[in-house]
Amino acid sequence: MTTWPSLAPRGEAAPRGQMLRAQTRAELTLLLRNGEQVLLTLVIPLGLLVVLSQVPFVNVTGRRIDFFVPGVLALAVMSAAFTGQAIGTGFERQYGVLKRLGATPLPRSVLLLAKTSAVLLVEVLQVALICLVGALLGWQPHGSVFGTVALLVLGTAAFSGLGLLLGGTLRGLTTLAAANLLWFVLLSLGGVLYPLSELGPGQDVARLLPTAALSDGLRQLLQHATWSGQDLLVLAVWAVVSLTAASRLFRWE
Amino acid sequence: MTAALEVVDLVKRYGDRTAVDGLSLSVPAGSVVALLGPNGAGKTSTVEVCEGFRQADGGTVRVLGGTPASTRARVGVMPQGGGGYPGLKARELLTLFSRFYAHPHDPDALLSLLGLEEVAGTSYRRLSGGQQQRLSLAMAVVGRPELVFLDEPTAGLDPQARRATWDLVEHLRAEGVSVLLTTHLMDEAEHLADEVYVIDHGKVVAAGTVPELTSSAQAFVRFTGPVGLDVDDLLRSLGPDAVGKESPAGTYLVEGPDGPQLLAGVTAWCATRGVLPQGLQTRRTLEDVFLDLTGHELRA
Numbered sequence: 001m002t003t004w005p006s007l008a009p010r011g012e013a014a015p016r017g018q019m020l021r022a023q024t025r026a027e028l029t030l031l032l033r034n035g036e037q038v039l040l041t042l043v044i045p046l047g048l049l050v051v052l053s054q055v056p057f058v059n060v061t062g063r064r065i066d067f068f069v070p071g072v073l074a075l076a077v078m079s080a081a082f083t084g085q086a087i088g089t090g091f092e093r094q095y096g097v098l099k100r101l102g103a104t105p106l107p108r109s110v111l112l113l114a115k116t117s118a119v120l121l122v123e124v125l126q127v128a129l130i131c132l133v134g135a136l137l138g139w140q141p142h143g144s145v146f147g148t149v150a151l152l153v154l155g156t157a158a159f160s161g162l163g164l165l166l167g168g169t170l171r172g173l174t175t176l177a178a179a180n181l182l183w184f185v186l187l188s189l190g191g192v193l194y195p196l197s198e199l200g201p202g203q204d205v206a207r208l209l210p211t212a213a214l215s216d217g218l219r220q221l222l223q224h225a226t227w228s229g230q231d232l233l234v235l236a237v238w239a240v241v242s243l244t245a246a247s248r249l250f251r252w253e
Numbered sequence: 254m255t256a257a258l259e260v261v262d263l264v265k266r267y268g269d270r271t272a273v274d275g276l277s278l279s280v281p282a283g284s285v286v287a288l289l290g291p292n293g294a295g296k297t298s299t300v301e302v303c304e305g306f307r308q309a310d311g312g313t314v315r316v317l318g319g320t321p322a323s324t325r326a327r328v329g330v331m332p333q334g335g336g337g338y339p340g341l342k343a344r345e346l347l348t349l350f351s352r353f354y355a356h357p358h359d360p361d362a363l364l365s366l367l368g369l370e371e372v373a374g375t376s377y378r379r380l381s382g383g384q385q386q387r388l389s390l391a392m393a394v395v396g397r398p399e400l401v402f403l404d405e406p407t408a409g410l411d412p413q414a415r416r417a418t419w420d421l422v423e424h425l426r427a428e429g430v431s432v433l434l435t436t437h438l439m440d441e442a443e444h445l446a447d448e449v450y451v452i453d454h455g456k457v458v459a460a461g462t463v464p465e466l467t468s469s470a471q472a473f474v475r476f477t478g479p480v481g482l483d484v485d486d487l488l489r490s491l492g493p494d495a496v497g498k499e500s501p502a503g504t505y506l507v508e509g510p511d512g513p514q515l516l517a518g519v520t521a522w523c524a525t526r527g528v529l530p531q532g533l534q535t536r537r538t539l540e541d542v543f544l545d546l547t548g549h550e551l552r553a
Contacts, residue, residue, distance in 0.1 A: 005362050007428040009399035011327035012355040022352030030340045092338070100336030103304055104353045104396070105326040253306075 013105035020110050020117070027118035030088065037084050040183075041122055045076040046133055048192070053137055058194040062223060069134040069141070070222045071192035074215035076126040077152055078190070081119050081159035082166075083183045089115075089167030090175030099253040108252075116160060123156065143221035151221065154235045155214040161242025162210070168250035186211040191219070207231070210238045257282045257317055257400045257431035258303060264311030265298045265455075272298040274455035275312070280400070285422060285432040287442040289539070290452035291547050296435040297333060299452070300404050303433070304330050317400055326354065329398035331389050333405050339378035343369055343388050346377055347395060354396035363391045367417050383410045390418060394425065401425060403434040407441060419445060439540040449539065453547045467537045472512030474519050476530035477504050491518045505530075 013019075031037050049072040052058075053065040060067040092098050101111060131139070166182075167175050187193065190211030196203040206212045207230065217231030258280040265273035273295040280286045288296045301307045303314055305321025317324045337346050344360060351357035364370050367387040372380055380388065386409070393401055403422070407415045422432055422445055436442055442449050443463050451459040451466070459466060480503045487507065488495050495515065497507030509515040516535060523530045 004366070004424050005358065007358075007394070007425050007430060008397070009327070009428070009430055010356045010397040011329075011399055013326040014353055014355050019353050022349055026338065026341060026345070026349045029345070030338060033340050095337070095339060096332065096335035097338055099306065100330070100332060100392075102306065103325065103328075103330035103332070104350060106353050 016107070016110055019106050020114055023106065023111060023114035024117040024121075027088075027114050028121055031080075031084060031118055031122055034088075037088075040079045040083055041076065041126060042129065045072050045079065045126065046129060048072055048075070049130060049133055050137070052193065058198070060195055063138070063140070065134060065137045065139045066141075066223050067195070067219065068192075069130065069139050070218035071190070071215040072130055073127065073152070073218055074155065074190060074211055075187060075192045076130060077123060077155045077214060078159050078186060078211050079183065080122045080126060081156045082163040082186075083179045084122075085115065085119060085160055085163030086166040086179040087176050089164060090170060090179075091172040093167070093251070093253060094172035096253065102252055112164075115164075116156075119156065119160060123152065127152070141222045142225040147221050147227065148218065151214065151217050151232075151235070154232070154239060155210065158210045158214075158235050158238035158242060161239060161244075161246050164246040164250060165242055168246055191215040208234055210235060213238075255282060255318065256280060256315075257284075258286075258433060259315040260299070260303065260312070261314075262312035263299060263302060263309055263314065265295070265302055265307065266310045272455055273302070276452070276455060276457055277312075278450050278457065278460070280431050280433050281447075282431055283426065283429045284447040285426050285434065285445050286448045286450065287446035288433070288435040288450050288452055289437065289439070289442050289543060290435075291437065294452045294547075295455035296452055297404055298455075300402050300433065300435055301332075304328070304332075304402050306332075324400075326396065327399045329393035329396060329401040331393035331401070331403045331406055333408075335385075336389060336392075337377040337385065340376060342374050342376050343380060343384075344373040347388065347391050350392045351395045356397055357395050358397060360391075360395065363395060364388075366421065367391055368414065383414045386410060387414060387418065390421065394421070398430065400431045400433070403432060405435055405437075407436070407438065415441075439538065439543060443539050451543060451546050458546045459542065463539055466542050467539060469537060470510075471508040472510065472515045473506070473508050473535060473537050474515050475504065475506045475532075475534045476519065476523075477532050478523070478528050478530055479503065482526065482528065487519070487522050490522045491515065 049068055053068045166179055170178060186209060189206045189209055192215055196206055196212060196216065199206055207216060213231040213234035217228050220226050220228040256279045260276060260278045263273050263276045276295065276299055288299065290296050302309050303316060303321060317327055344364065347360040347364065351360050364373050367390065369384060369387055372384055377385065390406055407418050410418065425432060446463065448462055449466060450457050482505065484497055484499050484505065488497055491507065491509060495507055495509040497505065499505050507515065507519060512535060520530060
């Protein structure tokens, strides 16, 4: 005979901090458990860093490793904040997870904060591994840590907005296709694989894209210890526009 | 006692289509109420407005004296199908939901109550449909709600899993929890519900307790036997007030003013024909009422 626990009602919302921790943990578990996400956020960036810095496919100015670490950092941020968020959110909507969470006391603001926290935690892991591998390959960074973090955070905001915009408006499979295609396009034109100067006059257009702005901004700072005002401006505009559009257009189911 | 849920003149439209058309219902505190209706009758639309997933186009909904948004922490919701992270394990998913509440049930205790302890470490995507549904029920009650919405909680479950679900609903009621469930299973409504609302075309077509709905002025006898018995002869033997028919083939239904006389007459007539009436039934079932009210034609 089953012993029944008391089922007497006592419904009350948990403190927000507890909800945030639980939801962040779940989001992080989902990200790290998903093979495609790990491939996208960790394996590909680290693999590209090793290959590009060791094999002279393209000519770069200065030391190869110093050129490629900033670009790979930008790629890592794009993969986690944009592609990962878009695909994850798109499927969560399709599976009815977000709708279901809407019937619990979890506030939407806490859900979005948890998603952001999980992305930031993944980025900490990415940055640590990229810097470690870079250091092993002889990377010599310049510029300030504060400036680097500021650029990474601004880039995360811009890419998260784009990811939530895509994942919050399209169906799961459409999001998957669009996010992967955009990842490839932004990578190709992102100043990650080769210097943007190779594009000739096209580089002025490419530098208006968020990936190129982030990789160029990081490179100016880490390779040459200078700030690029244009890159900061481009990232800030992408962040404001994409987050505003996402908050207006996001659909929960 | 105040009602846990009070719906008055609810209207819900999707474009030109009116899914819910001036529907009113009430769930008294501590009772189980079933919404019974064919597909597309407006059951899920009604429940989704009460859950706060959809906005009403007219009428009022009061949930535990407040709005759906203001009472989320005291209400449990089991939607139709889905709603779990495919990559989380059953226990992780239930534990996550438990962390949204200040006084949750122990997730492991709930898993074992619903026969899910063996699959606690299995990811949601690898659970069978019935297991996902039971987990979904656990997610709906883990926060110790005062009012629970169950949208077709046992659709597609095997008999044991259905029984486990029914047991849980009965225990919830015994502890004063109010439940609104939708179903198109007659035996589920008969078994669980204190009150049944039969819904069709977005309106309440009948409401009451199961005995109220199934009682009628006319006595009723139904039995099965060989196909093609002479119904007209049977009715003549029963007297001028009896009516009846064979529907479907081999099932006979007769009605008359006096129950004991009617039953005696039927069995006597059968005896003269050498027929043993099988499955004798002297009360209308909820299904009879339901089909009378909503018609026999198939719905898309």
